[in-house]
Amino acid sequence: MTVATRFKSGRTGPGDAYVSDHSGSPHARFMRLTSYALVPLGMSSAWWILGLAGKPLEGVRAEIGRPIPALVLLAFGVIGMIHARRGMDDIIEDYVHDKALKAQAIVANTWASRVIAAIWVLAILLIAAPK
Numbered sequence: 001m002t003v004a005t006r007f008k009s010g011r012t013g014p015g016d017a018y019v020s021d022h023s024g025s026p027h028a029r030f031m032r033l034t035s036y037a038l039v040p041l042g043m044s045s046a047w048w049i050l051g052l053a054g055k056p057l058e059g060v061r062a063e064i065g066r067p068i069p070a071l072v073l074l075a076f077g078v079i080g081m082i083h084a085r086r087g088m089d090d091i092i093e094d095y096v097h098d099k100a101l102k103a104q105a106i107v108a109n110t111w112a113s114r115v116i117a118a119i120w121v122l123a124i125l126l127i128a129a130p131k
Contacts, residue, residue, distance in 0.1 A: 027086065034083040041076040048073065065128040077120035085113035 048069045052060050064070055088109050096102040 027090075031083065031086060034079055034086075037079055038076070038083060041072055041079065044072050045076040061127060061129075061131070064124065065130065070124060070128045073124050074121055077124070078117050081113045081117040081120070085109060088113075 048063070052063060055063070064073065089106055092102060092105045092109060096105055
């Protein structure tokens with residue numbers, strides 16, 4: 001026995017307004033793509049950072065001063081912070097119910113992620129800068 005319902009399909013017909021992928025799709029796609037980008041960037045960043053263990057400061061500067069390691073480390077830091085900020089925004093939107101507190105938390109999250117990304121970029125550039 002089946003029950004008649006107005007919900008025909010998740011993609012077409014009267015039920016399409018209830019499918020969450022209409023408004024969430026760009027965000028989900030962005031999070032998925034940044035996740036895919038962070039996997040190789042994270043592994044290569046960890047590989048380069050672990051390879052720096054035991055090297056003197058000049059050896060570290062020479063290694064990070066090369067274009068590919070510097071760009072990979074910069075991309076990892078910036079993309080990672082953008083990904084983390086968007087994910088934290090979702091958590092704030094889901095679990096903070098007071099509208100004023102939610103707005104304050106999102107602003108604080110945005111500025112904290114910008115500051116962390118700026119510190120990461122500045123640190124990489126200062127280490128890589130020739131003396």
